[in-house]
Amino acid sequence: xxxxxxxxxxxxxxxxxxxxxxxxxxxxxxxxxxxxxxxxxxxxxxxxxxxxxxxxxxxxxxxxxxxxxxxxxxxxxxxxxxxxxxxxxxxxxxxxxxxxxxxxxxxxxxxxxxxxxxxxxxxxxxxxxxxxxxxxxxxxxxxxxxxxxxxxxxxxxxxxxxxxxxxxxxxxxxxx
Numbered sequence: 816x817x818x819x820x821x822x823x824x825x826x827x828x829x830x831x832x833x834x835x836x837x838x839x840x841x842x843x844x845x846x847x848x849x850x851x852x853x854x855x856x857x858x859x860x861x862x863x864x865x866x867x868x869x870x871x872x873x874x875x876x877x878x879x880x881x882x883x884x885x886x887x888x889x890x891x892x893x894x895x896x897x898x899x900x901x902x903x904x905x906x907x908x909x910x911x912x913x914x915x916x917x918x919x920x921x922x923x924x925x926x927x928x929x930x931x932x933x934x935x936x937x938x939x940x941x942x943x944x945x946x947x948x949x950x951x952x953x954x955x956x957x958x959x960x961x962x963x964x965x966x967x968x969x970x971x972x973x974x975x976x977x978x979x980x981x982x983x984x985x986x987x988x989x990x991x
Contacts, residue, residue, distance in 0.1 A: 856959065858910035860988050866904035866965055870897040873975035880971060884964035885943040894971050903943070904965040906986045912959040915991045920950055923982030926969065933980055934970040939963060953991065963988075 868880045874893020881889045888901035910916065920939060925932040939950045943964045954961045963986055 855911040860908050863905040863907050867902045869900035878971045880969040882966040883945045884940045884966045906963040908961045910956050915955050916988050917953045919987040922985040926980035926982040928978030928980040931976045936968045939965045
């Protein structure tokens with residue numbers, strides 16, 4: 816190989832390496848993304864008051880006892896209200912200010928005393944209204960809190976046996 820051929824060969828080799836290096840650099844690129852997270856206040860619920868239908872006497876015909884979310888009691892049919900003592904249940908919800916959440920009511924569908932029962936249907940809202948039917952399905956935490964008020968309708972049979980009838984009302988809340 817002559818000196819000129821060697822120089823040409825070295826020049827071509829160097830040129831090939833430069834092209835290969837440039838080609839490798841041209842096909843590689845890097846970008847960076849920022850990763851963030853926001854931790855919100857957990858949603859909680861607690862009971863502030865129990866639901867009570869108060870004392871009443873059954874009649875010879877069927878009837879109902881209705882407690883509105885504001886605690887007002889009304890009777891119908893053969894039922895006679897005795898004294899006071901009716902209250903709506905209250906549940907305090909706390910969490911992230913401005914967040915929306917869903918509400919699911921559950922618990923007993925009847926109140927029982929031994930083997931005797933009375934059917935129960937809930938009534939709920941967020942304003943302690945005089946509503947006599949319906950249930951609220953969600954809310955918004957204003958200032959990070961809100962209250963759920965729960966009343967209900969109790970179906971009383973004709974000559975319903977006396978006793979202390981009990982059941983449960985549950986409220987489950989979950990962020991949307």
